[in-house]
Amino acid sequence: MSKPLSDDEIDHRRSTLVACAITLLEENGVDGLTLRKLAEAAGVSRQTPYLYFKDKSDLLDAVRIAGLTRLTQATTAAVNQSEHDGYIEQLRVAGEAYVRFGLDHPTLYRMIYKPTKPEETVSAELQRALDTNSSVTAAPMKAAFEDGILVMPPERLNQVFWASLHGLISLRNEGLIGDDETFGQTLEDLEIILATGFLKSSH
């Protein structure tokens, strides 16, 4: 067995390794993800991951991108399945799906936004995945803006929306927000405040 791999084959094996890595991640936490354990879990030999990823950080980049894709799918599905079709309701549904994903997959969510060294730039592919994700909420915001009921352009609101939810999820996942009740309350309050701040006062 040693012919040049087709691009499809390479993609397939990369995907397999990344999926395996995510499983390990969710089972054993960030520290539980080891290149050697990953190789074992994937049924390949110690050094095999190096054939498909430059180094560990390159693997983790791929994990981040795959995680973002799942996150995007989850929020998109929630919006599509929702009965409501007003954009405000769509935003609410998208936001809640986002939060739910963050809480249901704490380790993966943390990995997506994992601290990188300062001055280390995000890869183009990761940036694309981020943009795709943000478009889920950007679309209804754009529609709302065109109807003239938002106080500021959708791109700007989207940043605020994203940052707020991200902060809430992060604090919660670190156990810093307290019990479920407090968290639910804070989420509600955030929704109220965002809605009040988002919408022109007449709505």
Add this chain to the structure above:
Amino acid sequence: MSKPLSDDEIDHRRSTLVACAITLLEENGVDGLTLRKLAEAAGVSRQTPYLYFKDKSDLLDAVRIAGLTRLTQATTAAVNQSEHDGYIEQLRVAGEAYVRFGLDHPTLYRMIYKPTKPEETVSAELQRALDTNSSVTAAPMKAAFEDGILVMPPERLNQVFWASLHGLISLRNEGLIGDDETFGQTLEDLEIILATGFLKSSH
């Protein structure tokens, strides 16, 4: 030299090690903080940190607490030095000092809120440091609430305030928010939205 150390001595050496650790952290990033490098930087021998901390995670807990203390001092100082004494202005000043600290000390800030394993509870001392920190903004909020100009109780607003700022800082420190201009814009927008959502509409 080998008599039982006084509690003061122990505290002093712990503080020295923690200060050294923070310096290493800010110089070399999270991965650059190694127990062995810390020992060398502190001029002690390899295993000495183990005399004052149970293990690395125990040391990092102390770093988190010390970092939170510095953060609290920075925001408190900003509020005290501020010319303005209206609570709304105090909140703005406190928030901006909080954000500035987060941006000026990205590695330390990240360490403060560093991912812990799921189900791992925060220590009592860390919780105290968190409470002290949150009291900086809780005080003016309480005053504002008693004047009847807030839409909800101060504890709840404080959570929203905290989560939003934290999310903004985190995203910025991971390079996910873009250039300085975009960040400044988002910070302004967040302030607008929070203020609009915080305050009863008549103010």
Add this chain to the structure above:
DNA sequence: ACCGTCAATTGACATTGTCAACTGTTACGT
């Protein structure tokens, strides 16, 4: 003067990321 206590150092080991050398197989030119 002796001995226990305790701070502090050094030795040792498992884990991990990673490089380098090695093995074996496949395609292709002659």
Add this chain to the structure above:
DNA sequence: ACGTAACAGTTGACAATGTCAATTGACGGT
């Protein structure tokens, strides 16, 4: 048909790191 080059995949080796265990050495009370 054969050898050779290219390439997938494996194993050996090493440095860095966290951490435990054994050792050393000083101080104070008896």
